[in-house]
Amino acid sequence: xxxxxxxxxxxxxxxxxxxxxxxxxxxxxxxxxxxxxxxxxxxxxxxxxxxxxxxxxxxxxxxxxxxxxxxxxxxxxxxxxxxxxxxxxxxxxxxxxxxxxxxxxxxxxxxxxxxxxxxxxxxxxxxxxxxxxxxxxxxxxxxxxxxxxxxxxxxxxxxxxxxxxxxxxxxxxxxxxxxxxxxxxxxxxxxxxxxxxxxxxxxxxxxxxxxxxxxxxxxxxxxxxxxxxxxxxxxxxxxxxxxxxxxxxxxxxxxxxxxxxxxxxxxxxxxxxxxxxxxxxxxxxxxxxxxxxxxxxxxxxxxxxxxxxxxxxxxxxxxxxxxxxxxxxxxxxxxxxxxxxxxxxxxxxxxxxxxxxxxxxxxxxxxxxxxxxxxxxxxxxxxxxxxxxxxxxxxxxxxxxxxxxxxxxxxxxxxxxxxxxxxxxxxxxxxxxxxxxxxxxxxxxxxxxxxxxxxxxxxxxxxxxxxxxxxxxxxxxxxxxxxxxxxxxxxxxxxxxxxxxxxxxxxxxx
Amino acid sequence: xxxxxxxxxxxxxxxxxxxxxxxxxxxxxxxxxxxxxxxxxxxxxxxxxxxxxxxxxxxxxxxxxxxxxxxxxxxxxxxxxxxxxxxxxxxxxxxxxxxxxxxxxxxxxxxxxxxxxxxxxxxxxxxxxxxxxxxxxxxxxxxxxxxxxxxxxxxxxxxxxxxxxxxxxxxxxxxxxxxxxxxxxxxxxxxxxxxxxxxxxxxxxxxxxxxxxxxxxxxxxxxxxxxxxxxxxxxxxxxxxxxxxxxxxxxxxxxxxxxxxxxxxxxxxxxxxxxxxxxxxxxxxxxxxxxxxxxxxxxxxxxxxxxxxxxxxxxxxxxxxx
Numbered sequence: 001x002x003x004x005x006x007x008x009x010x011x012x013x014x015x016x017x018x019x020x021x022x023x024x025x026x027x028x029x030x031x032x033x034x035x036x037x038x039x040x041x042x043x044x045x046x047x048x049x050x051x052x053x054x055x056x057x058x059x060x061x062x063x064x065x066x067x068x069x070x071x072x073x074x075x076x077x078x079x080x081x082x083x084x085x086x087x088x089x090x091x092x093x094x095x096x097x098x099x100x101x102x103x104x105x106x107x108x109x110x111x112x113x114x115x116x117x118x119x120x121x122x123x124x125x126x127x128x129x130x131x132x133x134x135x136x137x138x139x140x141x142x143x144x145x146x147x148x149x150x151x152x153x154x155x156x157x158x159x160x161x162x163x164x165x166x167x168x169x170x171x172x173x174x175x176x177x178x179x180x181x182x183x184x185x186x187x188x189x190x191x192x193x194x195x196x197x198x199x200x201x202x203x204x205x206x207x208x209x210x211x212x213x214x215x216x217x218x219x220x221x222x223x224x225x226x227x228x229x230x231x232x233x234x235x236x237x238x239x240x241x242x243x244x245x246x247x248x249x250x251x252x253x254x255x256x257x258x259x260x261x262x263x264x265x266x267x268x269x270x271x272x273x274x275x276x277x278x279x280x281x282x283x284x285x286x287x288x289x290x291x292x293x294x295x296x297x298x299x300x301x302x303x304x305x306x307x308x309x310x311x312x313x314x315x316x317x318x319x320x321x322x323x324x325x326x327x328x329x330x331x332x333x334x335x336x337x338x339x340x341x342x343x344x345x346x347x348x349x350x351x352x353x354x355x356x357x358x359x360x361x362x363x364x365x366x367x368x369x370x371x372x373x374x375x376x377x378x379x380x381x382x383x384x385x386x387x388x389x390x391x392x393x394x395x396x397x398x399x400x401x402x403x404x405x406x407x408x409x410x411x412x413x414x415x416x417x418x419x420x421x422x423x424x425x426x427x428x429x430x431x432x433x434x435x436x437x438x439x440x441x442x443x444x445x446x447x448x449x450x451x452x453x454x455x456x457x458x459x460x461x462x463x464x465x466x467x468x469x470x471x472x473x474x475x476x477x478x479x480x481x482x483x484x485x486x487x488x489x490x491x492x493x494x495x496x497x498x499x500x501x502x503x504x505x506x507x508x509x510x
Numbered sequence: 511x512x513x514x515x516x517x518x519x520x521x522x523x524x525x526x527x528x529x530x531x532x533x534x535x536x537x538x539x540x541x542x543x544x545x546x547x548x549x550x551x552x553x554x555x556x557x558x559x560x561x562x563x564x565x566x567x568x569x570x571x572x573x574x575x576x577x578x579x580x581x582x583x584x585x586x587x588x589x590x591x592x593x594x595x596x597x598x599x600x601x602x603x604x605x606x607x608x609x610x611x612x613x614x615x616x617x618x619x620x621x622x623x624x625x626x627x628x629x630x631x632x633x634x635x636x637x638x639x640x641x642x643x644x645x646x647x648x649x650x651x652x653x654x655x656x657x658x659x660x661x662x663x664x665x666x667x668x669x670x671x672x673x674x675x676x677x678x679x680x681x682x683x684x685x686x687x688x689x690x691x692x693x694x695x696x697x698x699x700x701x702x703x704x705x706x707x708x709x710x711x712x713x714x715x716x717x718x719x720x721x722x723x724x725x726x727x728x729x730x731x732x733x734x735x736x737x738x739x740x741x742x743x744x745x746x747x748x749x750x751x752x753x754x755x756x757x758x759x760x761x762x763x764x765x766x767x768x769x770x771x772x773x774x775x776x777x778x779x780x781x782x783x784x785x786x787x788x789x790x791x792x793x794x795x796x797x798x799x800x801x802x803x804x805x806x807x808x809x810x811x812x813x814x815x816x817x818x819x820x821x822x823x824x825x826x827x828x829x830x831x832x
Contacts, residue, residue: 052705054705054830073707074704074705074706074707075707077707078707084705086705088701090699090701090702090705090706091699091702092694092695092698092699092702093698093699093822094698094822095691095694095695095698099691099695100702102691103691103692103695103702103703103706103708104692104703104706104707104708105706106688106691108688109687109688109689110686110687110688111686111687111688111690111691112686114688154706
């Protein structure tokens, strides 16, 4: 057998008392796509950071092409032909594509000759791999998919033979993800080695040749992809069987909790994002809004929760008329009985440098339960936080820890616990499981169904079609700001996919 | 206003802009690298004091300049150690440096020279003197261009020419060299620089040292070019005005020059309109005229720089993320 492209032997890494990697062995064959799956916090990113020289292993060795190497910093990794596409792109937003590609690989103290070199190389990579991108474009003007392409070009320009991609599809639209996979397959066929880190099992099945599973800092299994299944991988990841479908009974909807009539919302640039939308959400049902990101779902949630003013329309929430055109006070809307789990927990849902117990009451800090006169009642807050930690199995169970130190799934549970424990009549919930590991997904889905079964109305917005289909009692599909169709929970993926792409269902059938 | 007065106004605009220009360019290097620097004022002050003291002792403006630069670089390194190595708060560190400079110059000045915080007056060798460009006297008789050449372009001190040459040089460094590319990148996204295999720490230290050198020029110009010796608190907020010019110019070198010329012009005007009677309003009070550049600074910053976008990573210590 040929020498593997890269081999790790007995890698150990601890951060303080946390053992992020425990005697990891990994063998990645040349010219393959090797997937690494695991829950958030399983140690995948740490392991890749060690390969890329961002951290040094406490013990163990790395072999590239059969030879033992020391990777002291990213420079050494680049020298050994290792390139990395980070989950959060390492691009400078106000520089051009050329400048970003050449940063750190300028070749001479003056830029002139290097720029010409980069242009020629970008041209070659474009023709060879279909990695087309305008070299003079400013990064922030490019779509997320294009920005990721620049990251790949950066690695290839530096002569990477081994390309590591950390959660590459988290930010991509489905078509961008498909294009990325095509590019990766082509690179593999040309002899490059690709390491793909993800927690989306379907991607692993679709594209990888071999898959390794990590759990709690350990490498628990490596399998040829063809000989494994989503079920087996999921079980290996969490160490027990997981339900990829949600068990739920028939919905028993009551009267309407939320009625939306002719709602139109423009974004800050004045572009119509929600266009004359009408629907109702009844008590005891989950209404899912499917759609590719950016088709107005975010603006719809913002208008309903009072964060953004609409330009037209009517809202009735729990029997009370609310004028969506007026400047609404989100706190007032919450008091009426609407809780909101925002799509982006970092941006809207949490203040990351705050302690967990502070985030656990954020937005409800006026509640007399948490106040003693003019002052916050710290003891009451911590008691409340501890009970939520217990009920939602938030880990680590320390309510004084800064929220930034919790994993994505646990952060999401903090937001969910805060909003659900208010016992609202309507729950608005956006991307409930984005960046959340498999174990937590199952928990969150059960909680959402429990809300419904308790007779509450749930409006679910998600770009994960599987999630929409698993949870919703009715599915509304949004495209270009309009609701283009309503389907039952049995709707097929293909049917919904066509609607999401703006193809009218009847036309497609005809 | 006749043409002689106009030329005089332009001439003093240039002279008054020079320290602002040095300081603002100093700030540009530091802030482009992601280290906010409100201690331009303090570094100018300590440099002015050090240069005037050294020039007074050794009777040489060049030695004065060297000491001015050394003092400012030393203070810049304090700011660097606090904000780069120890990841301290850059504003707090900057304020501390301003306080230290204000106190130290007075204490040392009093104990060394015993003149209430001032240094002895400098005579010709201890000062930067006007440089007469070749043919200035002959050209003076040529209409229009002649007086501009002889009265404005010629007859400035060497440091004025250095300051204005720093503008194209800074532009070239920033946009045409490897160091400049990395400098622009590290102020926006240090993680991108780090993952590209470049040391964020070393890059930022170099930027901070350049900042110190230029502050050294700024302070030395004040004490040994514009004036003849150090007087206590002689920077009088020029470091802050330079910072305002930097923000107003959106951290771009050529715009920095125009912003500094504008502030220098306001300063020059304020000297000239003292005691002059205006129609309708009559004689304007001296205090109001002196406050004019500062008032206009506030107005300009409030009204015109709505879109100022500072380097994104500015003020944030770089810590490797897990």
